[in-house]
Amino acid sequence: MTSRVRDLGTLGQAVWLDFLERSFLTEGGLARLIAQDGVTGVTSNPSIFEKAIGHGDAYDPDIIQLVEGGARGVGDVYEELAVTDIRTAADTLRPVYDQLGGADGYVSIEVSPYLADSTADTIAEARRLWTEIDRPNLMIKVPGTKAGVPAVRRLTAAGLNVNITLLFALDTYKAVAEAYLAGLEARAAGGEDVSRIASVASFFVSRIDTRIDTVIDARVKAGDAEAEALRALRGKVAIANAKLAYQYYLELITSDRWQSLAARGARPQRLLWASTSTKDASLPDVLYIDALVGRDTINTIPPKTMDAFRDHGTLAETLVEDVDGACRVLAEADRLGLDLAGITAALVVDGVGQFAAASDALLGAIAEKRAALLGERINGLRASLPGPLQDAVDTRLEAARAEGWSRRLWHGDASLWTGGDEGAWLGWLQAGAVDRIDLEDLAAFAAEARSFKDAVLLGMGGSSLGAEVIAGVLGRAEGYPRLHVLDSSDPGQIATVTAAIDPGRTLFFVSSKSGSTMEPDLLRSYFFDLVERAAGTGRAGRQFVAITDPGSALERTARTDGFARVFAGDPSIGGRYSVLSVFGMVPAAAMGIDVGSLLAATRLMVQSCAPDVPPKANPGFRLGAIIGEAVKAGRNKLTILPSASLKPIGAWLEQLLAESTGKQGRGVVPVDLEPVGDPAAYDDDRLFVHLHLAGDQVGEPGARLAALEKAGQPVVRITLAGRDRIGQEFFRWELATAVAGAIIGIDPFDQPDVEAAKLKTRTLVDAYERTGLLEPGAPVLREGALSFFAERSAGDGAALLRTHFEALRPGGYAGFLAYIERSDVHEAALARMRVLIRDARRVATVAGFGPRFLHSTGQAYKGGPPGGVFLEITRDADPDLAIPGRRASFGTVQMSQALGDLEVLAERGRRWLRVHIDGDTQAGLVALERLVAAALA
Numbered sequence: 001m002t003s004r005v006r007d008l009g010t011l012g013q014a015v016w017l018d019f020l021e022r023s024f025l026t027e028g029g030l031a032r033l034i035a036q037d038g039v040t041g042v043t044s045n046p047s048i049f050e051k052a053i054g055h056g057d058a059y060d061p062d063i064i065q066l067v068e069g070g071a072r073g074v075g076d077v078y079e080e081l082a083v084t085d086i087r088t089a090a091d092t093l094r095p096v097y098d099q100l101g102g103a104d105g106y107v108s109i110e111v112s113p114y115l116a117d118s119t120a121d122t123i124a125e126a127r128r129l130w131t132e133i134d135r136p137n138l139m140i141k142v143p144g145t146k147a148g149v150p151a152v153r154r155l156t157a158a159g160l161n162v163n164i165t166l167l168f169a170l171d172t173y174k175a176v177a178e179a180y181l182a183g184l185e186a187r188a189a190g191g192e193d194v195s196r197i198a199s200v201a202s203f204f205v206s207r208i209d210t211r212i213d214t215v216i217d218a219r220v221k222a223g224d225a226e227a228e229a230l231r232a233l234r235g236k237v238a239i240a241n242a243k244l245a246y247q248y249y250l251e252l253i254t255s256d257r258w259q260s261l262a263a264r265g266a267r268p269q270r271l272l273w274a275s276t277s278t279k280d281a282s283l284p285d286v287l288y289i290d291a292l293v294g295r296d297t298i299n300t301i302p303p304k305t306m307d308a309f310r311d312h313g314t315l316a317e318t319l320v321e322d323v324d325g326a327c328r329v330l331a332e333a334d335r336l337g338l339d340l341a342g343i344t345a346a347l348v349v350d351g352v353g354q355f356a357a358a359s360d361a362l363l364g365a366i367a368e369k370r371a372a373l374l375g376e377r378i379n380g381l382r383a384s385l386p387g388p389l390q391d392a393v394d395t396r397l398e399a400a401r402a403e404g405w406s407r408r409l410w411h412g413d414a415s416l417w418t419g420g421d422e423g424a425w426l427g428w429l430q431a432g433a434v435d436r437i438d439l440e441d442l443a444a445f446a447a448e449a450r451s452f453k454d455a456v457l458l459g460m461g462g463s464s465l466g467a468e469v470i471a472g473v474l475g476r477a478e479g480y481p482r483l484h485v486l487d488s489s490d491p492g493q494i495a496t497v498t499a500a501i502d503p504g505r506t507l508f509f510v511s512s513k514s515g516s517t518m519e520p521d522l523l524r525s526y527f528f529d530l531v532e533r534a535a536g537t538g539r540a541g542r543q544f545v546a547i548t549d550p551g552s553a554l555e556r557t558a559r560t561d562g563f564a565r566v567f568a569g570d571p572s573i574g575g576r577y578s579v580l581s582v583f584g585m586v587p588a589a590a591m592g593i594d595v596g597s598l599l600a601a602t603r604l605m606v607q608s609c610a611p612d613v614p615p616k617a618n619p620g621f622r623l624g625a626i627i628g629e630a631v632k633a634g635r636n637k638l639t640i641l642p643s644a645s646l647k648p649i650g651a652w653l654e655q656l657l658a659e660s661t662g663k664q665g666r667g668v669v670p671v672d673l674e675p676v677g678d679p680a681a682y683d684d685d686r687l688f689v690h691l692h693l694a695g696d697q698v699g700e701p702g703a704r705l706a707a708l709e710k711a712g713q714p715v716v717r718i719t720l721a722g723r724d725r726i727g728q729e730f731f732r733w734e735l736a737t738a739v740a741g742a743i744i745g746i747d748p749f750d751q752p753d754v755e756a757a758k759l760k761t762r763t764l765v766d767a768y769e770r771t772g773l774l775e776p777g778a779p780v781l782r783e784g785a786l787s788f789f790a791e792r793s794a795g796d797g798a799a800l801l802r803t804h805f806e807a808l809r810p811g812g813y814a815g816f817l818a819y820i821e822r823s824d825v826h827e828a829a830l831a832r833m834r835v836l837i838r839d840a841r842r843v844a845t846v847a848g849f850g851p852r853f854l855h856s857t858g859q860a861y862k863g864g865p866p867g868g869v870f871l872e873i874t875r876d877a878d879p880d881l882a883i884p885g886r887r888a889s890f891g892t893v894q895m896s897q898a899l900g901d902l903e904v905l906a907e908r909g910r911r912w913l914r915v916h917i918d919g920d921t922q923a924g925l926v927a928l929e930r931l932v933a934a935a936l937a
């Protein structure tokens with residue numbers, strides 16, 4: 001059968017197919033084109049795969065199999081699918097390749113466009129694909145970028161077939177041709193065979209005209225004096241450019257340099273015309289086939305254009321016709337100021353961008369299919385946002401995609417944040433990885449832990465909050481110790497834990513990344529002494545376990561005191577990001593929790609947030625964009641509304657968000673444990689996040705969310721199908737916080753304002769050790785059991801409180817800093833006062849128990865957004881508790897912390913008032929509540 005397409009071969013031009021798709025391959029489409037039209041090759045690119053895989057359901061059975069077969073990430077899924085298709089195409093073309101002795105019969109696959117700026121990464125990926133696909137008639141496509149050209153030389157020298165893509169400019173083509181020659185020469189110099197290597201230089205044609213003609217049309221429309229001359233160049237420049245490239249090729253193959261390689265059997269690098277479908281409907285649809293026919297070249301043609309050529313193409317060796325005319329076209333373009341060099345340079349950048357966008361679309365489509373397949377195995381997220389916020393989030397996600405944020409974040413590119421040392425603090429990204437936690441060792445440790453009735457974890461902030469969530473949400477398994485978290489210097493709180501345990505049958509975790517935090521150190525000495533007294537001198541160590549970063553003071557103490565175990569943290573993970581590392585997993589194991597399956601469930605989320613998942617399809621990025629854009633829109637009070645079983649996650653989220661983002665006068669102020677109210681109670685500074693565990697009652701938050709949503713408040717709903725999905729939220733929120741930090745423009749891994757309060761405390765405690773004195777200042781008022789400390793007096797207690805609350809402004813917030821025992825009763829008393837203030841003033845309210853919050857939200861209260869108005873509550877430590885070997889008691893330490901905290905708040909210009917309770921704390925709180933109500937009335 002005759003075929004006009006096949007006849008191109010008689011003129012020395014090979015025809016390749018610029019298309020690939022699974023069913024087309026498996027149903028014999030390619031084989032038919034080979035047989036009927038003499039097609040001798042196939043090219044693919046990210047856009048082709050996007051069209052093939054990203055739409056419809058042809059690949060779904062494979063995707064299901066891949067996802068179910070090992071919960072793989074989307075990049076892996078894509079590659080498996082692409083590799084399968086490329087192998088099939090290569091095998092279909094193999095007879096052609098064999099028949100032509102390797103002169104043709106190739107199929108091309110492109111390295112990831114994300115690597116276009118890195119020579120080393122391009123080389124590594126090309127080699128990986130070459131080895132994985134393992135076909136002699138494979139070509140690896142490398143972009144003709146600055147970084148791509150040196151890769152061509154190295155890959156050619158290594159014996160790979162290379163197709164250099166995205167060539168527009170003659171100069172780049174010359175550099176690429178040179179790289180091929182140099183690569184072959186390097187091989188020849190090493191005595192290696194050069195006869196089995198093929199290469200093509202893919203010149204993109206129509207895109208040049210599209211750009212130039214747009215400029216021409218604009219100038220003509222604007223009444224350019226040269227309108228006629230400009231119009232005459234429409235649809236001509238790209239072809240002229242290609243003709244000159246071909247002239248260069250003809251020169252090159254006659255050069256001595258080439259001839260000596262040819263004598264060794266080397267094959268010339270053929271020119272391949274790509275982008276040959278006509279984009280401008282006013283030009284002939286076979287323009288870029290008809291005009292580019294020449295010996296030893298290739299035209300890679302999309303199916304529709306091939307059909308058109310088959311129907312009405314013209315067969316003539318046009319490439320060498322009227323070369324002078326081509327020179328004249330380019331000279332005329334130059335005279336008319338059409339900037340071909342600028343346009344071709346921009347086209348390379350654009351081309352990489354387009355392929356990256358296609359890859360993103362494809363990976364996003366796979367991510368969506370994967371998420372649908374995983375169903376409830378992955379926690380859901382639904383957001384209902386007011387229009388402008390939704391628009392800002394969408395714009396951000398698209399910008400983040402175009403700027404490669406996901407990949408840059410995973411690669412530790414600090415320019416996403418402040419360009420500081422952020423890249424050194426990303427160890428948590430790997431924390432969910434299988435090999436990071438020694439599961440066998442943890443299982444052995446869990447078996448040892450069974451002999452204890454209770455476990456007490458001594459640690460602050462990130463060194464305890466994660467473990468507390470795990471204990472509260474997952475609970476201990478039968479036969480394993482009950483976990484008590486002690487993150488306080490409050491004597492009452494310490495006494496409560498002490499009373500709840502049998503010191504001789506309790507395991508103690510001393511948990512501190514830095515190993516130098518004051519509270520766990522004091523608590524360690526207190527409990528060590530207690531156990532020594534119960535178990536006998538020299539025997540306490542076996543009940544103690546340290547979790548700390550290598551080389552810390554705590555590690556040394558643990559060795560000296562004969563601790564049973566020392567678990568080493570990862571110094572590239574900051575405290576608040578450490579829950580999926582030993583800081584959360586070791587206590588989890590002690591509670592009999594199956595850490596392996598917790599991490600396996602978590603990994604589904606990690607993979608959903610992987611670098612190759614574009615931001616819009618990436619659950620962590622989506623949440624981060626919502627938080628970051630909400631902050632930018634003034635909605636910086638992230639109000640946490642968990643369902644009953646998830647309540648403990650609030651404190652962990654508070655630290656993560658506040659300490660990470662609350663600095664330089666910006667960031668999130670998390671609002672936890674504030675009872676949910678009616679829409680009228682809220683201003684427009686909120687973002688509500690509801691976390692719901694399947695099986696929990698919808699309850700208060702759930703029921704009121706709809707009303708809030710209706711009132712135009714932004715509401716995010718996160719759903720967990722099971723308790724073991726809690727790890728997914730740890731990871732999602734860590735990533736979201738890092739993303740929000742990038743949007744807000746701060747370093748989410750430091751805590752610059754925490755240190756100040758620590759220093760003040762230390763000074764006060766040290767002074768006390770020397771003098772036995774702690775000067776709490778003189779109250780401006782005593783009223784019943786309450787003493788008021790303020791900058792100035794203002795009448796009675798209610799009046800003082802009224803003046804205090806009058807400082808609250810829209811967008812500000814009221815804070816309770818309670819240096820009292822953390823208990824349900826106290827929490828409820830604070831909650832009642834919070835509601836009074838919120839409903840009276842329409843401001844957000846926060847509350848923290850001291851010193852616990854100092855290691856958490858304290859950062860944002862001091863360094864974050866202004867507008868905080870703080871009421872500090874202290875009380876007499878009665879009974880107090882002594883600290884072994886120290887003059888200062890726990891009560892003294894706690895009071896020093898309260899005073900140090902206030903000093904720093906005052907220094908930072910925050911509004912403050914301290915109320916000290918004499919005698920019974922509960923009664924004092926009741927009295928205070930009455931005064932607060934009166935003050936707000």
Ligand SMILES: O=P(O)(O)OC[C@H]1O[C@](O)(CO)[C@@H](O)[C@@H]1O
Pocket residue numbers: 459460461462463511512513514515516517520575576659751754854855856
């Ligand atoms: O684990 P460490 O070093 O004892 O620190 C405990 C907590 O204290 C802080 O450093 C704040 O003081 C937190 O960032 C941290 O999570």
